[in-house]
Amino acid sequence: MGLGVPIIIPVSKPSKGAAGKTGLWRVERPVVDEDKCIKCWLCWLYCPEDVITEGPNGFPQIDYTFCKGCGVCADVCPTKAIQMIKEEE
Amino acid sequence: MAVEGTWEIITGNHAAAIAAKLARVKVVPAYPITPQTTIVEYIASFIESGHMDAEYIRVESEHSAMAAAIGASAAGVRAFTATASQGLLLMSEVLHWAAGSRLPIGMAVVNRAVGPPWNIHVDHQDTMSQRDTGWLQVYISSNQEVLDTILMMYKVAEHPDVLLPFMVCLDGFVLSHTYMPVNIPRQEEVDEFLPEYSPPHWKLDPENPITFGNLALPDEYQEMRWSMDLSMRRALDLIEDVAEEFFQKFGRYHGGATWKYKVEDADYIIVTAGTMASEAEVAVDELREEGMKVGLLKVRAFRPFPHRDVAEVLQDRKGVVIIDRSIAFSSGGPIGIEVRSSLYNRSGSPPIANYVTGLGGRDITYEDIARMTKDGIGRITSDRLRRPYYWYKLKPEYEKIELSEEVRL
Amino acid sequence: MTLTIHDLRKEPGSYLPGSAACPGCGATLAFRIASRVLGPNTVYVVPASCFSVIQSPFPKSAISAPLYNIAFPAAAATASGVYRAYKMLGRDVNVVVWAGDGGTVDIGIQALSGAAERGEDIIYVCYDNEAYMNTGIQRSGATPLMAWTKTTPTGKREMPKDMPMIVAAHRVPYVATASVGYPFDLANKFEKAKKMKGFRYIHIFSTCPPGWNSPVSKTAEVAKLAVDTYFWPLYEIENGKLRITVKPRKRPLKEFLELQDRFRGLSDEQIEELEKIVMEKWNFLLHLEKSERVF
Numbered sequence A: 001m002g003l004g005v006p007i008i009i010p011v012s013k014p015s016k017g018a019a020g021k022t023g024l025w026r027v028e029r030p031v032v033d034e035d036k037c038i039k040c041w042l043c044w045l046y047c048p049e050d051v052i053t054e055g056p057n058g059f060p061q062i063d064y065t066f067c068k069g070c071g072v073c074a075d076v077c078p079t080k081a082i083q084m085i086k087e088e089e
Numbered sequence B: 001m002a003v004e005g006t007w008e009i010i011t012g013n014h015a016a017a018i019a020a021k022l023a024r025v026k027v028v029p030a031y032p033i034t035p036q037t038t039i040v041e042y043i044a045s046f047i048e049s050g051h052m053d054a055e056y057i058r059v060e061s062e063h064s065a066m067a068a069a070i071g072a073s074a075a076g077v078r079a080f081t082a083t084a085s086q087g088l089l090l091m092s093e094v095l096h097w098a099a100g101s102r103l104p105i106g107m108a109v110v111n112r113a114v115g116p117p118w119n120i121h122v123d124h125q126d127t128m129s130q131r132d133t134g135w136l137q138v139y140i141s142s143n144q145e146v147l148d149t150i151l152m153m154y155k156v157a158e159h160p161d162v163l164l165p166f167m168v169c170l171d172g173f174v175l176s177h178t179y180m181p182v183n184i185p186r187q188e189e190v191d192e193f194l195p196e197y198s199p200p201h202w203k204l205d206p207e208n209p210i211t212f213g214n215l216a217l218p219d220e221y222q223e224m225r226w227s228m229d230l231s232m233r234r235a236l237d238l239i240e241d242v243a244e245e246f247f248q249k250f251g252r253y254h255g256g257a258t259w260k261y262k263v264e265d266a267d268y269i270i271v272t273a274g275t276m277a278s279e280a281e282v283a284v285d286e287l288r289e290e291g292m293k294v295g296l297l298k299v300r301a302f303r304p305f306p307h308r309d310v311a312e313v314l315q316d317r318k319g320v321v322i323i324d325r326s327i328a329f330s331s332g333g334p335i336g337i338e339v340r341s342s343l344y345n346r347s348g349s350p351p352i353a354n355y356v357t358g359l360g361g362r363d364i365t366y367e368d369i370a371r372m373t374k375d376g377i378g379r380i381t382s383d384r385l386r387r388p389y390y391w392y393k394l395k396p397e398y399e400k401i402e403l404s405e406e407v408r409l
Numbered sequence C: 001m002t003l004t005i006h007d008l009r010k011e012p013g014s015y016l017p018g019s020a021a022c023p024g025c026g027a028t029l030a031f032r033i034a035s036r037v038l039g040p041n042t043v044y045v046v047p048a049s050c051f052s053v054i055q056s057p058f059p060k061s062a063i064s065a066p067l068y069n070i071a072f073p074a075a076a077a078t079a080s081g082v083y084r085a086y087k088m089l090g091r092d093v094n095v096v097v098w099a100g101d102g103g104t105v106d107i108g109i110q111a112l113s114g115a116a117e118r119g120e121d122i123i124y125v126c127y128d129n130e131a132y133m134n135t136g137i138q139r140s141g142a143t144p145l146m147a148w149t150k151t152t153p154t155g156k157r158e159m160p161k162d163m164p165m166i167v168a169a170h171r172v173p174y175v176a177t178a179s180v181g182y183p184f185d186l187a188n189k190f191e192k193a194k195k196m197k198g199f200r201y202i203h204i205f206s207t208c209p210p211g212w213n214s215p216v217s218k219t220a221e222v223a224k225l226a227v228d229t230y231f232w233p234l235y236e237i238e239n240g241k242l243r244i245t246v247k248p249r250k251r252p253l254k255e256f257l258e259l260q261d262r263f264r265g266l267s268d269e270q271i272e273e274l275e276k277i278v279m280e281k282w283n284f285l286l287h288l289e290k291s292e293r294v295f
């Protein structure tokens, strides 16, 4: 009965990096100074890209593969523990 | 096959509403427009009186009616709505969306002219102008056929090879508001014929987090449209198979993608659709009385268009008379255009006289059909077939202009 | 119960890093937080907008929840259909519209109004970047007075529609404003909406750095200043009763305007005029807060 017509539908699968390695867009890189960090997690809360997680040492860890370097995390950090540093060419 | 079920004398709209109930559709978004309105009124009363188990959404427009039907079908249930004319045109954007989402939504469209000026009477301009939306379209000639075809088309549309929405097109007032005896099949038998819809391809479901319809780049898009086209073509066979299955179960056959009347020995064939085809049947008998060997090819499915079937019937005839109830401005009748492409590149392609008529409810009787047929045959046999199409039943003063030498194409 | 950062960190949310969103996108930030509160038993309906692009191209998607893209004007109607189908199937699912301001206050307002009037059991979210951003920064009915867009090159001359109040006038059970500058307030409003039934509406002020010409790093700051200057007051209307949820000490509107080039070149008189409008609205809200029912 079935001819087996391929029903080709625009169904997409959830994937990290759906638009590629967006870390390549970055001009500045956020770097956490763990000495200043008080683990308030506001950087995590405000990061639009959701690239901040808790690292093995309990401090914020940034996934640079996808971090777009917007600097929102640095802007909201209450202790100025995050610095934006120019990416090398 | 013994006919079971009960007989009732009802309108085409009532038949459409009963079909939706028998198909156990679960969501019905509804918006009124003449001459469709009584369909959604009947459904409202079925639901409120507890005779039908469905959600009724009193939407604020036809665009929303179709969008809600899309949402319901995407969530995995059988959805139905009905509209006409301006309502169908307002839906246009989401008609494409329904088909592109491969959602087998069912819709009754009561054919009505398009404004301005306001006109609530039949022609096929509304549905024919939506021919490329990816919807299956079947044109109907009787109230029984309305009911039966809605049931059959759900089965075709939901087939895993098809998964496209369908519209069953019935002529405004001529069917929608005219009483005819209709056999209402028993629910249990319909249930056996048309099981519950369960989407085989995708649905919106928290258990399955997929994104549907995000950006597709040129490298991906074209195959999706090809797949729709292939499904549409595949539906041709299925319309035939399902009609056969329906006949086995219910003892009624209205034709598949086409329906043929006295074509075997015919020299000339009339091609038309909708209730004009019922008139054409009478015209065929009349013309045969007069000694003309004429037959009728009724186009039921306009989408998918049965090119092979049409070509096989028309090939090697002395001539073909095609009668359309809508105008593709400067190009003729939509059926005329399709039939030409069925025949082109084939041997034995007959001459074609295409007539555009019956717009805005101008009455077309079997006498009119006989007259057009004779006019067509006259042109064909006396080498006066100069134009791709002719207007029929214009007022005499305008017909004079239309037929003057200055007007050419 | 109000949500804390620890509650939010527990839920994974439905946004995956590496999307097509611009750096510092407020709409993305709003979705990230809202989806954590809404949880996995949620489906989204999205009309044409930046959010159709943020999902990123087929066959991948940055959204890990079921999401259906629909034509621009149709989101609320489609969500109605989804909800009714689930109702027939006996399933209890959060059906959420995630729409831009154009898809809400302009082309989608009819379907939205219909769904609100019918009391569909859905959550309608407008992430408001105050213009048509997907098509390249044209004004919408939500663009503020005097703001630059490509179709208001000398500044918009009309007041924006007060969409939350328009929805509230439908007497729906829940209407709230929110801002990505106040993420806890935002999260708690979603938490509250999620637990209610009927038509719920949340309108989120969502910074758009490229559209507003604001520094990308200041996405949160701009949205916080919008609230602190009373440009975008945070309130909720629960069953007709209005409550201002954040009452900050008033900061000069200039501080908010200065951060965005879309307001560049406003004269002191113009800023004065905007201040007046902002204060009028704030005082009106204070007044409404005292009444039993707003609508």
Ligand SMILES: Cc1ncc(C[n+]2csc(CCOP(=O)(O)OP(=O)(O)O)c2C)c(N)n1
Residues within 6 Å of the ligand: C048, C049, C050, C051, C071, C072, C073, C099, C100, C101, C102, C103, C104, C129, C130, C131, C132, C133, C134, C135, C140
């Ligand atoms: C019927 C229709 N008209 C126009 C468009 C083009 N269009 C797509 S998105 C958009 C603007 C969206 O603005 P908004 O809703 O504010 O979302 P944003 O992109 O700002 O996030 C327009 C005009 C369309 N897709 N459909």
Ligand code: SF4
Residues within 6 Å of the ligand: A032, A036, A037, A038, A039, A040, A041, A042, A043, A044, A060, A076, A077, A078, A079, A080, A081, A082
């Ligand atoms: S915001 Fe600053 S202090 Fe807080 S967790 Fe992040 S880096 Fe540490």
Ligand code: SF4
Residues within 6 Å of the ligand: A030, A046, A047, A048, A049, A050, A051, A052, A062, A066, A067, A068, A069, A070, A071, A072, A073, A074, C024
């Ligand atoms: S720079 Fe932006 S994307 Fe990168 S971690 Fe900070 S907030 Fe997130």
Ligand code: SF4
Residues within 6 Å of the ligand: C020, C021, C022, C023, C024, C025, C026, C027, C028, C050, C054, C129, C133, C134, C207, C208, C209, C210, C211
């Ligand atoms: S244009 Fe604005 S809303 Fe759109 S993705 Fe970029 S930042 Fe977000």
Ligand SMILES: [Mg+2]
Residues within 6 Å of the ligand: C100, C101, C102, C128, C129, C130, C131, C132, C133, C140
């Ligand atoms: Mg916008």
